[in-house]
Amino acid sequence: MCLAVPLKIIEVNGNKALAEKAGVKLEIDVRFINKAKKGDYVLVHAGFAIQRVDVDSAREIEKAGKRLGKYLGK
Structure with missing residues (x-):
């Protein structure tokens, strides 16, 4: 299973970003x-x-991750 997490870009420098x-x-x-x-x-x-995702999608993904963590006992 692959897992991706939503992050907000705060700085971009070429192909790298913070x-x-x-x-x-x-x-x-x-x-x-x-x-x-x-x-x-x-x-x-x-x-x-x-x-790229919008802010609402990022929040929904974070909520789903928290629910999954509770389900798995983490």
């Missing part, structure tokens, strides 16, 4: 996202942004 969630920052590769920019929400898997 993204964050809940104060945790991570350098990601954005080469698969056309014209990635600060403020974009992206789904990140294995360090690569694989899809």
